[in-house]
Amino acid sequence: RWASGGAKDRIIRLEAAVPPTEEDVDIATAFSEELGKRLDRLEEAVLERREDDSFDH
Numbered sequence: 001r002w003a004s005g006g007a008k009d010r011i012i013r014l015e016a017a018v019p020p021t022e023e024d025v026d027i028a029t030a031f032s033e034e035l036g037k038r039l040d041r042l043e044e045a046v047l048e049r050r051e052d053d054s055f056d057h
Contacts, residue, residue: 020028
């Protein structure tokens, strides 16, 4: 059980203990917003494709 990750798990726990900087938060927020926009566009494209397919049949 202890051998499953060991040092890597400890490093992750140490990183999690350090609060994010304002820049970290800004980067995460911008990433999140961009991801949301891309998911919205993807969803629209899928819905349009489904509509196109329904006319073909």
